[in-house]
Amino acid sequence: MLASVRIELEEIQRERHLFRIQESERLRVEHERLLGIKMEEVYLAFNNAETDKVKGLKLKLTREKSKRKKAEEQKDRVCKVTHKL
Numbered sequence: 001m002l003a004s005v006r007i008e009l010e011e012i013q014r015e016r017h018l019f020r021i022q023e024s025e026r027l028r029v030e031h032e033r034l035l036g037i038k039m040e041e042v043y044l045a046f047n048n049a050e051t052d053k054v055k056g057l058k059l060k061l062t063r064e065k066s067k068r069k070k071a072e073e074q075k076d077r078v079c080k081v082t083h084k085l
Helices: 002-084
Strands: none
């Protein structure tokens, strides 16, 4: 009787140990999956931030080019007027 209880107890302990190992592995896999998702989100956020920054710089460059073009046109008009004088 005592031997059968001991065998049953050992079997329960083995099952618990196996369950803990399986649960640990499941949690590890889930953690890796979530980490992969988070890394993808960070990558996309970084690219979006860089894209916004690039768009801002391009807009600034366009404005500066426009200012320069207007300044050169004004300079040309002034030069023509002064040349006529």
